[in-house]
Amino acid sequence: MTAAVIVDHVSKRYRLYHERNQSMKAALLRGRRARYDDFLALDDVSFEIKEGTAFGLIGENGSGKSTMLKVMARILRPDGGSITTRGKVSALLELGAGFHPELSGRENVYLNGAILGLSRREIDARFDEIVDFSGIEQFIDAPVKNYSSGMYVRLGFAVAINVDPAVLLIDEVLAVGDQEFQNKCTEKISQFRREGRTIVVVSHALSSVRELCDEVALIEHGRLIQVGPAVDTIDHYLTEILSIDPATLGIARRSTGEIQLQGVELLGESGELPGAVALGDSVTFRFHFNALKPVSDPVFGMSLTSSDGVLVTGTNSRDQGLSLEISTGPGWIDLAVPRLLVSPGKYHVTGTIYDTTQMTPIHEVGDLHAFDVVEGNPKTSGITSLGGTWRAGA
Numbered sequence: 001m002t003a004a005v006i007v008d009h010v011s012k013r014y015r016l017y018h019e020r021n022q023s024m025k026a027a028l029l030r031g032r033r034a035r036y037d038d039f040l041a042l043d044d045v046s047f048e049i050k051e052g053t054a055f056g057l058i059g060e061n062g063s064g065k066s067t068m069l070k071v072m073a074r075i076l077r078p079d080g081g082s083i084t085t086r087g088k089v090s091a092l093l094e095l096g097a098g099f100h101p102e103l104s105g106r107e108n109v110y111l112n113g114a115i116l117g118l119s120r121r122e123i124d125a126r127f128d129e130i131v132d133f134s135g136i137e138q139f140i141d142a143p144v145k146n147y148s149s150g151m152y153v154r155l156g157f158a159v160a161i162n163v164d165p166a167v168l169l170i171d172e173v174l175a176v177g178d179q180e181f182q183n184k185c186t187e188k189i190s191q192f193r194r195e196g197r198t199i200v201v202v203s204h205a206l207s208s209v210r211e212l213c214d215e216v217a218l219i220e221h222g223r224l225i226q227v228g229p230a231v232d233t234i235d236h237y238l239t240e241i242l243s244i245d246p247a248t249l250g251i252a253r254r255s256t257g258e259i260q261l262q263g264v265e266l267l268g269e270s271g272e273l274p275g276a277v278a279l280g281d282s283v284t285f286r287f288h289f290n291a292l293k294p295v296s297d298p299v300f301g302m303s304l305t306s307s308d309g310v311l312v313t314g315t316n317s318r319d320q321g322l323s324l325e326i327s328t329g330p331g332w333i334d335l336a337v338p339r340l341l342v343s344p345g346k347y348h349v350t351g352t353i354y355d356t357t358q359m360t361p362i363h364e365v366g367d368l369h370a371f372d373v374v375e376g377n378p379k380t381s382g383i384t385s386l387g388g389t390w391r392a393g394a
Contacts, residue, residue, distance in 0.1 A: 057217050105141065167200065259353050
């Protein structure tokens with residue numbers, strides 16, 4: 001697989017001054033230069049990020065994560081080594097950093113878009129989508145100095161993600177705005193991932209990193225400690241660096257990996273692949289997997305989450321008394337749903353495989369599949385429909 005980002009022996013040094021000469025006069029009177037120590041924010045760090053994957057950077061405050069992201073974004077220049085990126089890079093670091101307070105939101109969309117590398121014609125084509133995503137249409141012609149902090153970052157995020165990047169760099173910005181806007185941001189990131197773009201994220205929310213990322217690098221005191229599968233690296237960080245049991249944080253321990261989920265198909269009543277499903281339709285979720293060795297009585301599970309992050313339902317093969325003997329090689333398992341009784345909207349499928357005790361994860365994949373539900377029969381005004389039948393008595 002082609003590398004989207006190559007970090008090759010990168011070092012970044014800062015000067016930590018004990019005192020500063022505020023003027024030439026102060027320097028002459030003191031008779032010497034101000035004293036300082038060198039601080040290595042990044043110390044000979046090397047790793048590669050594969051194209052089309054989600055990659056996380058974790059570590060304690062001051063470990064060098066954000067510095068690494070800024071070097072990738074060309075905001076900082078490394079003192080040693082180099083970084084090679086493939087395709088256009090967009091950074092969600094300090095949202096709205098290029099905004100001018102005296103200009104209107106409209107003018108700042110064009111200014112910020114130009115800073116991020118878009119031509120005026122490209123911004124014209126995307127302007128309505130940017131404003132619609134930000135949700136501040138009625139204020140778009142007001143000076144941004146009058147915006148609230150939430151409105152400011154909404155517009156900054158909307159511009160940055162419409163650069164159409166091959167590589168998207170994210171630094172703790174998914175917590176901006178209200179819950180509705182955070183959900184829109186998360187959905188957009190998930191869409192980027194499904195489109196095969198490369199995502200690099202810095203976050204202290206380890207459960208989110210675990211769900212989003214394929215691989216994770218752990219950086220401590222500027223040095224690369226470990227890079228590898230997300231669960232393995234997060235497990236090492238929690239147990240070896242923080243001395244925390246992941247189970248106490250609701251974060252699963254390392255998956256054993258004897259069976260790997262490959263994907264899920266949503267099949268219609270006749271076995272076709274529908275573009276969208278109507279409320280009340282009969283559907284089948286077909287989970288494809290590959291077993292690296294035989295496994296006795298594993299438990300397959302799935303959950304449905306709405307686009308605003310609400311868990312709608314979850315089920316597993318053990319609930320229905322299904323006992324499985326899995327042989328080496330590819331296979332599939334179906335969950336047949338006679339009537340899909342969830343309200344219109346977008347839903348995300350999470351797939352899980354646990355051992356027979358349901359205590360040890362074999363493989364877990366968040367956002368394995370997304371699909372749309374449209375109006376159908378019966379009508380509903382909530383998250384789900386009861387699917388009952390009204391009858392009148394004498």
